Amino acid sequence: MPSRPISFSPGPSMLPDEVLAKYVAQVTSYRDFGLGILELGHRTRQFEDLFDDTIDLLRTLLHLPDAYELLIIHGGARFQFSMLPANHLSPERTADYLESGHFARAAAVEAAAYGGVHVAASSSRSSFLSIPEVNATRYSKDPAYVHYTSNNTEMGTQYERPPQPPESTWLACDASSDLLTRPFDIAQHGCIYATSHKNLGTAGLALVIMRRDLLTPVRPIAPFMSYATHAAAKSRFNTPPVSTILVLRLMAEWTAANGGVERMASLAEAKSKLLYEALDHSEFYQALVHSRHRSKVNVTFKAPTADLEERFQREAEEVGLVGLWGYRKVGHLRASLFNAVPLEGVERLVDFMASFARRSK
Numbered sequence: 001m002p003s004r005p006i007s008f009s010p011g012p013s014m015l016p017d018e019v020l021a022k023y024v025a026q027v028t029s030y031r032d033f034g035l036g037i038l039e040l041g042h043r044t045r046q047f048e049d050l051f052d053d054t055i056d057l058l059r060t061l062l063h064l065p066d067a068y069e070l071l072i073i074h075g076g077a078r079f080q081f082s083m084l085p086a087n088h089l090s091p092e093r094t095a096d097y098l099e100s101g102h103f104a105r106a107a108a109v110e111a112a113a114y115g116g117v118h119v120a121a122s123s124s125r126s127s128f129l130s131i132p133e134v135n136a137t138r139y140s141k142d143p144a145y146v147h148y149t150s151n152n153t154e155m156g157t158q159y160e161r162p163p164q165p166p167e168s169t170w171l172a173c174d175a176s177s178d179l180l181t182r183p184f185d186i187a188q189h190g191c192i193y194a195t196s197h198k199n200l201g202t203a204g205l206a207l208v209i210m211r212r213d214l215l216t217p218v219r220p221i222a223p224f225m226s227y228a229t230h231a232a233a234k235s236r237f238n239t240p241p242v243s244t245i246l247v248l249r250l251m252a253e254w255t256a257a258n259g260g261v262e263r264m265a266s267l268a269e270a271k272s273k274l275l276y277e278a279l280d281h282s283e284f285y286q287a288l289v290h291s292r293h294r295s296k297v298n299v300t301f302k303a304p305t306a307d308l309e310e311r312f313q314r315e316a317e318e319v320g321l322v323g324l325w326g327y328r329k330v331g332h333l334r335a336s337l338f339n340a341v342p343l344e345g346v347e348r349l350v351d352f353m354a355s356f357a358r359r360s361k
């Protein structure tokens, strides 16, 4: 495959060359079946095998305990913003949300359509450049669940460890941007979900890890909205995104072949350290987030002016470093270091940053 740009996009992210090559080979004929992956029926034996293998691989990678179901559901993470409260919130109950970023806030907004929402802690006063402080967290009396976002893709902050919910309830986590980039203690959660277009492949689905006793909704809801429906139908209540599931499987295989989640975590550590050190030693760039709250997968920074930031992105693109835009609501610059971004890609970025700074003083 000819040399391709390194993408630091927040999603859809770049895919490893091996994954792309394997996917392309299956487009015209899936495993010598004659029909390609884009034409493969979801009721075929071939898809059945693909699906089962994918689930098995992911269960192993995630160290999933037996008490948890693993579902593949259309609609990305935003559908989960709505599906979770549809199943577990009611007009008589309140769910607590930790508002650590724009997506965390969006999740709370969706939940408010189903019942009470209490923002137990928020970092909005720091423009979401920090994780809400534990000692400033005020849970409601008897929350249905506590929702948090483990990594805030937009501003580049990350929880070091899960928050501690009140004993009477359970923790729900949007891990869209850091699932498979570090180990998760699944048993501390009732539910973890992640959109697919960052570390799990390409857009089109969400991976949902749900404790089995939480699959049944707390009140009658439409069948399509219910986790129990999707679990009973083995994630095939309606036609699943077959080709996105192949990409998911190829990414899971690639992750396992490259040392699993533990190795991905040490790579994320090395990549982000390189970049933060370059930022902290620079008089030109400035990291946006205080070191205590920094994400290992989304590094946000700024240059002295908006014009320079625009030129930075243009010139970076010319040398094959793309996707460095900041979150659309705030601007600045951001390098997303998802699993497929190689360490050498970050080294190239750091070199480019140094030369751009020298040229632009």
Ligand SMILES: Cc1ncc(COP(=O)(O)O)c(C=O)c1O
Pocket (backbone or CB within 6 Å): 010, 011, 075, 076, 077, 078, 079, 103, 149, 151, 152, 153, 154, 174, 175, 176, 177, 195, 196, 197
């Ligand atoms: C933390 C987080 N949650 C939710 C989403 C929304 O994902 P989707 O657009 O796939 O629904 C994103 C998307 O980038 C995200 O970063």
